Amino acid sequence: xxxxxxxxxxxxxxxxxxxxxxxxxxxxxxxxxxxxxxxxxxxxxxxxxxxxxxxxxxxxxxxxxxxxxxxxxxxxxxxxxxxxxxxxxxxxxxxxxxxxxxxxxxxxxxxxxxxxxxxxxxxxxxxxxxxxxxxxxxxxxxxxxxxxxxxxxxxxxxxxxxxxxxxxxxxxxxxxxxxxxxxxxxxxxxxxxxxxxxxxxxxxxxxxxxxxxxxxxxxxxxxxxxxxxxxxxxxxxxxxxxxxxxxxxxxxxxxxxxxxxxxxxxxxxxxxxxxxxxxxxxxxxxxxxxxxxxxxxxxxxxxxxxxxxxxxxxxxxxxxxxxxxxxxxxxxxxxxxxxxxxxxxxxxxxxxxxxxxxxxxxxxxxxxxxxxxxxxxxxxxxxxxxxxxxxxxxxxxxxxxxxxxxxxxxxxxxxxxxxxxxxxxxxxxxxxxxxxxxxxxxxxxxxxxxxxxxxxxxxxxxxxxxxxxxxxxxxxxxxxxxxxxxxxxxxxxxxxxxxxxxxxxxxxxxxxxxxxxxxxxxxxxxxxxxxxxxxxxxxxxxxxxxxxxxxxxxxxxxxxxxxxxxxxxxxxxxxxxxxxxxxxxxxxxxxxxxxxxxxxxxxxxxxxxxxxxxxxxxxxxxxxxxxxxxxxxxxxxxxxxxxxxxxxxxxxxxxxxxxxxxxxxxxxxxxxxxxxxxxxxxxxxxxxxxxxxxxxxxxxxxxxxxxxxxxxxxxxxx
Numbered sequence: 001x002x003x004x005x006x007x008x009x010x011x012x013x014x015x016x017x018x019x020x021x022x023x024x025x026x027x028x029x030x031x032x033x034x035x036x037x038x039x040x041x042x043x044x045x046x047x048x049x050x051x052x053x054x055x056x057x058x059x060x061x062x063x064x065x066x067x068x069x070x071x072x073x074x075x076x077x078x079x080x081x082x083x084x085x086x087x088x089x090x091x092x093x094x095x096x097x098x099x100x101x102x103x104x105x106x107x108x109x110x111x112x113x114x115x116x117x118x119x120x121x122x123x124x125x126x127x128x129x130x131x132x133x134x135x136x137x138x139x140x141x142x143x144x145x146x147x148x149x150x151x152x153x154x155x156x157x158x159x160x161x162x163x164x165x166x167x168x169x170x171x172x173x174x175x176x177x178x179x180x181x182x183x184x185x186x187x188x189x190x191x192x193x194x195x196x197x198x199x200x201x202x203x204x205x206x207x208x209x210x211x212x213x214x215x216x217x218x219x220x221x222x223x224x225x226x227x228x229x230x231x232x233x234x235x236x237x238x239x240x241x242x243x244x245x246x247x248x249x250x251x252x253x254x255x256x257x258x259x260x261x262x263x264x265x266x267x268x269x270x271x272x273x274x275x276x277x278x279x280x281x282x283x284x285x286x287x288x289x290x291x292x293x294x295x296x297x298x299x300x301x302x303x304x305x306x307x308x309x310x311x312x313x314x315x316x317x318x319x320x321x322x323x324x325x326x327x328x329x330x331x332x333x334x335x336x337x338x339x340x341x342x343x344x345x346x347x348x349x350x351x352x353x354x355x356x357x358x359x360x361x362x363x364x365x366x367x368x369x370x371x372x373x374x375x376x377x378x379x380x381x382x383x384x385x386x387x388x389x390x391x392x393x394x395x396x397x398x399x400x401x402x403x404x405x406x407x408x409x410x411x412x413x414x415x416x417x418x419x420x421x422x423x424x425x426x427x428x429x430x431x432x433x434x435x436x437x438x439x440x441x442x443x444x445x446x447x448x449x450x451x452x453x454x455x456x457x458x459x460x461x462x463x464x465x466x467x468x469x470x471x472x473x474x475x476x477x478x479x480x481x482x483x484x485x486x487x488x489x490x491x492x493x494x495x496x497x498x499x500x501x502x503x504x505x506x507x508x509x510x511x512x513x514x515x516x517x518x519x520x521x522x523x524x525x526x527x528x529x530x531x532x533x534x535x536x537x538x539x540x541x542x543x544x545x546x547x548x549x550x551x552x553x554x555x556x557x558x559x560x561x562x563x564x565x566x567x568x569x570x571x572x573x574x575x576x577x578x579x580x581x582x583x584x585x586x587x588x589x590x591x592x593x594x595x596x597x598x599x600x601x602x603x604x605x606x607x608x609x610x611x612x613x614x615x616x617x618x619x620x621x622x623x624x625x626x627x628x629x630x631x632x633x634x635x636x637x638x639x640x641x642x643x644x645x646x647x648x649x650x651x652x653x654x655x656x657x658x659x660x661x662x663x664x665x666x667x668x669x670x671x672x673x674x675x676x677x678x679x680x681x682x683x684x685x686x687x688x689x690x691x692x693x694x695x696x697x698x699x700x701x702x703x704x705x706x707x708x709x710x711x712x713x714x715x716x717x718x
C-alpha cells in the first residue's frame with residue numbers, strides 16, 4: 001500500500017513521545033506527576049501521653065537513631081504522635097519496638113490533632129519491626145496502645161511515617177545566621193576592634209534599630225574587654241560555660257549616662273567563663289539585662305564606676321567564685337546559682353536556690369532567701385556540636401539549688417538548627433506562620449520585625465528563640481504572638497514593642513478558659529520583654545497574658561515607657577502590664593512598671609511569685625487620673641478576691657509621681673485576706689517624696705513619708 005506522506009503514522013508519534021517521556025522521568029528525579037514516598041516524620045515534633053523518665057522523650061522515637069527510644073509509664077492506654085508539619089498522603093508506618101512492645105494498638109490519622117480516624121489496628125502484635133501500609137491523608141499520625149505485652153510500658157526505638165506532601169513549596173530549616181550575628185574563634189584577627197566598633201554604635205542607642213549578637217566558639221580568648229551596649233548579646237558556643245574562656249572582661253558601665261546605670265537596659269551575657277583582668281568583672285545594669293550561665297573566676301561588681309545609681313537586675317544558673325558586690329543596686333534577684341559571698345542590701349535582694357547566698361534577714365538587712373527554687377527550667381541556648389549548630393533545651397528542675405551544669409553536662413535535649421526556621425529582618429508574619437505550620441521551630445536573628453498578623457505557636461514543645469534582642473512590632477493592632485493550649489512551648493530572648501494602633505495584648509500564652517494540666521511539661525517564658533512606648537508611640541490594653549496552667553515566667557520586664565519618644569499619659573496608654581488567668585503559674589524575676597492601672601492582676605489559683613519589682617506610672621497628671629472608685633490608686637500587684645491560694649516572696653513597689661507629687665496611693669499590694677493567700681517580705685518606697693503610699697498591702701503597713709526614700713516594710717501577711 002502506498003504511503004500517504006513521508007511522516008510516520010500518528011499512533012507511531014504518540015508511542016515515540018510516550019517512550020521519550022518515560023525515559024526523561026527516569027533521568028530526571030522528581031519529574032513524575034506523583035513523587036515517591038519519603039520519610040516525613042524524622043525530626044518532626046513528637047508528643048506522648050507520658051514518658052518513663054527524662055531520657056526517653058517522644059522526640060527520641062523520631063530522631064533517626066536506633067539507639068534512642070521513647071518509653072511510657074507502666075499503664076494502659078498510652079500514645080505517641082508526630083506532627084508532619086503539613087497535610088500529607090500517608091503510605092506507610094514503620095514501628096521499631098523495643099522489648100516492651102504493644103500487643104494491641106491502633107495507627108490513627110488526624111488533620112488537626114484533635115479528631116482521629118483508625119488506619120490500622122491489631123490485637124496480636126508480636127513486636128520487633130512492624131511495617132504497615134497505610135492509605136489516608138493526615139498532618140498528625142498517632143500510635144495508640146491499648147494493651148501492653150509486658151509489665152513495662154510501651155517503648156519505640158523509631159516511629160517512621162512515609163508518604164508524600166502536596167508538592168507545594170516548603171520552607172528550609174537552618175542556614176546562615178545573617179550579618180548581625182558575629183562569630184569568633186580563638187584565631188579570629190582583630191576581635192577587640194570588632195567589639196569596640198559595635199559598642200561605639202550601641203553604647204547610647206537606647207531606642208535605636210541596631211541589634212547584634214556576638215558568639216564565641218569554644219576555646220580560650222586573651223586580653224579582651226567586651227563592652228556591651230544596647231541590644232547587644234554576648235554568648236559562648238560551648239555546651240557548658242567553661243568550654244569558652246575569656247581571659248578578660250565582659251563589661252557594662254554607665255559612662256554614657258554620667259555614671260548613672262538606671263537606664264542600662266536590653267542586653268545580655270550567657271554561657272561563658274571569665275577571668276577578669278582586675279579579678280572582678282563589672283556588670284552595672286538595670287532591667288532586661290540577664291546574666292545567665294556565666295562562670296566568673298573572680299568577683300562581680302554590679303555598680304557603675306563611681307557607685308552611681310543602679311536599678312537591676314537578674315542572675316541565673318551562674319557561678320561567681322568571689323564576692324558579688326551589690327553596692328548601689330536597689331534590687332536584685334539571683335536564682336539557681338553559686339556565689340562566694342554577697343555584699344550589701346539596699347531595698348530588695350532576693351535569692352532562690354543559690355549556694356552561698358546570705359541568710360534570710362528581711363527587713364534588716366533586706367535579704368529574702370529561699371533555699372530552693374520551686375520549679376525552674378533554664379533558657380534554651382545555641383551551641384556548637386562539632387561544626388553543627390544546635391539549640392540545647394534544658395530539662396525542668398524541681399526544688400533546684402545551684403547551677404544546672406555544675407556536675408557536668410546538663411540534662412536536656414538538643415535540636416539541630418535544621419529544625420529551626422532562621423528568621424531574618426523583612427520576613428513576613430505569613431512566612432513565619434508557614435514555618436511553624438511545617439513543624440519548624442523559630443530562631444529570630446538580630447533585627448526589628450513588623451508583623452501584620454499574629455504569630456501562632458500551636459505545636460507542643462516549639463522553641464521560639466531570639467538572638468541579639470530581636471524585636472517584634474505588631475502592626476494594625478494585632479496581638480504579636482499567641483501560644484496554643486499545648487505542652488512545653490519555650491519562648492526566650494526577644495522583645496515585643498507595641499505599635500501605634502492599640503493591641504488588645506502583646507503576648508498571650510494559652511487561650512482563655514483552658515482547663516488543660518501542663519504540670520509535667522509547662523510552657524516557659526524567659527527573657528521575653530514587653531515595651532509600650534519609648535521607641536515611638538505605642539499602645540496595648542495589656543502587655544502579657546498567661547492563660548495556660550503551670551506556665552513558668554522566668555525573668556521578664558514589662559514596661560510602659562516613662563522616657564523616650566511617644567510617651568504621655570494617653571500617648572502610650574496601657575492599662576495593665578501582666579495578667580495571669582491560669583492556675584499554678586510561677587513567676588521568678590518579675591519586673592513590671594508604669595502601667596496606667598494595675599501593673600499585675602493575678603486571677604489564677606495557686607500562683608507564686610519569687611521577686612517582684614515595680615514602679616508606679618510617673619506621669620499620672622493628678623489624683624483623679626488614678627482614682628480607683630473609693631480607693632486612691634491602683635495596686636501594683638493585685639490578687640483577685642476570688643483567689644483562695646497565692647504566695648509571694650520579696651516584692652517591692654516604688655512611686656515617683658513627678659508630674660503631681662501630691663498624689664497618694666492607698667497601697668502597693670492588694671489581696672484577699674484568706675489563710676491560703678500569703679506574702680513574705682513586702683516593701684513600698686517613695687522616691688524623693690514624689691507621691692506617697694498610705695499602706696504596704698491592703699490596710700497593713702506604715703505609710704511612707706517625707707523625702708528619705710526609706711521603705712515601709714511588712715515581713716509577713718496576713
